[in-house]
Amino acid sequence: MNVLEITNLTKKFADFIAVDNMSLSVAEGEIFGFLGANGAGKSTTINMIAGLLRSNDGTISILGKNSAKQSRFAKMNIGMVPQDLAIYEDMTAYENVKFFAGLYGLRGAELNERVEEALEFVGLQDKHKSYPKSFSGGMKRRLNIACAIAHRPKLIIMDEPTVGIDPQSRNYILTSVRKLNEMGCTIIYTSHYMEEVEEICSRIAIIDHGKIIAEGTKEQLKSIITNTKDVWIEVKSIENANLESIKEINGVEAVFIDENLIKINSDTGVNNLNKIIEHFMSSGIEIRSLQEKAPNLETVFLTLTGRNLRDQ
């Protein structure tokens, strides 16, 4: 059975269509990734699934039941990690988790056990009595997750759970996501970090302007763009590099700069490596290294949306 099934979902804010006739299904045991630039409609979709927003059209089923008609059932089975931190600063970590878990009908010894379990899961077992104001950004994010999992939901929805935190907390969270998945949770994961999604998601939907423009496993998505290759050129300094004229080279589709790394998407059918190297040499730019890369998700995203995921 599908844990989540969305059909023809639409959400409008006044005249603006944030989610446009979206259909999607997520099977049990998946880690399903939502990829999309800012404003693509990821949070809006997620908020409708979690019952925070009403849809204008379409249906959402959770574990086979229409979530509009059986909202209590749907909500009992969903754990929501909101994009923005949603914790009480004036309550301890323990009290936060306990309060929210209590809303799912847990009581007494069972409640306390689950709270302990959730805090331990996110590595905050030593911080029971601490207030979130004393927490680092990463610890707050972890508490934000603990508040969503103590009631052991079947479906956990995470809206950018790793935004703006240190690599250590980030790894911790990614490991937790995998562990939750191994324990039987189905997970919907949203991120701006392509590597994260590529690393943990079994299936990915690329969302743009409220629509799913591509969906599948990493391999399936990459196969969409087999005729594109990535050329990464590391230079000593990009000071004199003229990007526009690189784009004029035959076969070059797009050029991006990442510090001293110049990333060029190019058509595999055109042999233009010589021309590219020549361009750098004639501009007096010293090349440190040159790599030809197989397309990754980022390339897929760029090709499909014409946008860079993180910059916008």
Add this chain to the structure above:
Amino acid sequence: MNILNIAWKGIKTDFRDTRTLFFMLAFPIVLMLVLGTALSNTFTTSLRVDDIDVLYKDTTKGEDFPHFIAAAEKSGLHFKKATSSIDGEKEVKQGAYDGYVEVTAQGLQLYVNNGTSIEGNILHGMLASFVDQYNIASEIIKVAPEKLESAFTREKPADFIKETSLLPDKQPGSMDYYAIVITTMIILYGAMSASSLIVSERVRKTADRLIASPVRKSEIFIGKVLGSLVSNSICIVLVILFSKLVFKANWGDHLGLVFLVLLTEVIFAVSMGIGVSFLTKTSAGPRVFIMLFVQLASFFGGAYFKINNPEGIFKLITDLSPLTWMNTALTKIIYANDFAAALPALSINLASSFIFLLVAVISLQRREGL
């Protein structure tokens, strides 16, 4: 159960918040202390009970009213018979007398200048108990005229005076006055924290989590309101007890009724805060509005200094202050045992609360999320 959960969370965090504690507990106590002691002189002179002068006209030939006068005179009330040319009501209006009583065969009528004045209350209370006894006497006349005499002599005439609690230590001193008006004022300030009950959940985004949980919006709403009511009530009880025990403020002999009336004001303040907070999406607007309202209500309701016999437009403004109706009711309950005086305050408070809560509930239903 969820309602209690949410209410309990609110209460717990309220009492952790030093700002709440300061504002709801320390602030009123300090204010009572400062105003109650600094302004004590103005009170003892203006509210001396032996200053009560009463004009009366007795068209009955009975002995009852003269009996009453004789007894009341002993307690320091001065009665003067009005000549037929005198307009008693006018005399009272001009402040020459504290009250004017007309005794006719049909009954007894009292004119006092200001329904809230302590002199008026005392007169009213005394006459009420006199009338009660007079009515008993009338009954006896009809059934068994020969027993009338004994019915009247059995009770000492001075009894009606005792019943009105006209005891020297029951005159409101400045501390007694400020204990009441500061308490009613601080309750009104409860609207401030109530206005952020739902808004703060929205701002902290915890509203999303609450909505995502299988708890109905109505449960969240009721829980939040309930928590706020309990927190505010606890603070008020503490303030009253402190003023009673430490400042020896007079809260009368009917604390239960006093608390009940104050509780309806707490309900009013919390409902107003929540209701107003739903009128706009931002949190700043409602806060400014409530702050302004409470300040004006406090000023015109006599929270800072007593307003004696307001007239014209000024009276209209003072009557609009919730504190005026609250303080009037409490003064009457405490000093004149006038329980019926609770009713206007009680009903206005509850009716307005109902309207404010309705506004909140309707906008809540329309809204996505909280």
